[in-house]
Amino acid sequence: MDGRPRVLHVLGSLHWGGIETWLMHIVRHQHRFDVRHELLLTETRTGAYEGEARRLGIPIHKIPLRNGRVAWFGKFSRFLREDGPFLAVHAHDDPPFTALLLTTAKRAGVPIRIAHSHSARSRGEDYPLSRRLLRLAAIPLAKAVATRLVGISEDALAEIAGAHWRSRDRASLLFYGFDFGRFRGAAERGTALRRRLALPPNARIVGNVARFSPVKNHDLLLRAFAICRGQCPDAHLVLVGAGPLQEALESLADTLGIRSSVLFAGTSDDVPAFMAMFDLFVLPSFSEGLGIVCIEAQAAGTRLLVSDTTPAEALVVPGASETLDPGAPAPIWGAAMARLVGMPPPEAAPEAWLDELERGRFGLDRCIAELAALYLPHPPERASAIARRRP
16 A cells, blocks of 8 residues: 555446546546545446556455345445545445445545536436436435535536536536547558458448447437438448447347448447547437547547537537437438538548647646545645646
């Protein structure tokens, strides 16, 4: 143990996903913090990022969430008593779980308890009423036991702190911060990737990067692409991801007669190369807490067609994106897809879009300084030094 105060991040796993990707950007820069980051995972399966996190020296604890949450919180309480002390417990889950997690942390004497909202699920028209009511019931408890309420966008923060979060001293935005270094040279890797995937040289590539789950609305995406394909015969759709709906989506592609022009590419640790390969990135999600993949598409210089539930904060580059209602019919999405994928590349070079993102709200230095201040508030000169700290 290196003697720094310990911060325990609690989340499901370290599989490829928005929360996990951001958190890996953070722990790769562990040396720039005055605290020690540790992870507690509730899933037993080994996530894609887990090996890297261990190589970085990040302690990983696991308490499997198997047979009911009551027993789990008893184990969590014992863990805090026996493996502590922790300066902070940083919860990255939905309000019902977060509320009970931070209640347990408070009883164990953990002084800093952070409820971090990464989604705006209740805004999605697909969100079940029962879960909406459970979420609403849990929010007052989460607010009562958390010492800090944090959101990755205004919509996400409202999910945990309420619509009037601006009037709450304990509520704040924390935009994700990224190391955009892997987007340098992504165009060349994208060209090589296109050859490796055996995509036709003249094909116009529509792309999507998302877990195959209902909220991502892949059903609409496939139906819209079938319309697009009728108007733009050289269009191909590349889906990057995995999830429980993959078999059903492959079957739907067969039914729609587009299977030969749809590639299920699996997961990847080089999303920048895929984004650079795409001529158009499409994300028709019912809801997004922020939409990391939208930021990644812009960093690669790729146009976007996304749902209007995507937080405006994620659509950084002027003129790079168009939005549609995720409930709009497939012909509307398909026509927009065909029009945008057939357009010539943006006049601005991809590097110009990347530079704009690096200078803006999603820069890593800014995020590290603001995150560090959640754990150990610093005077301005100390916060500035943390932001500049390098190996």
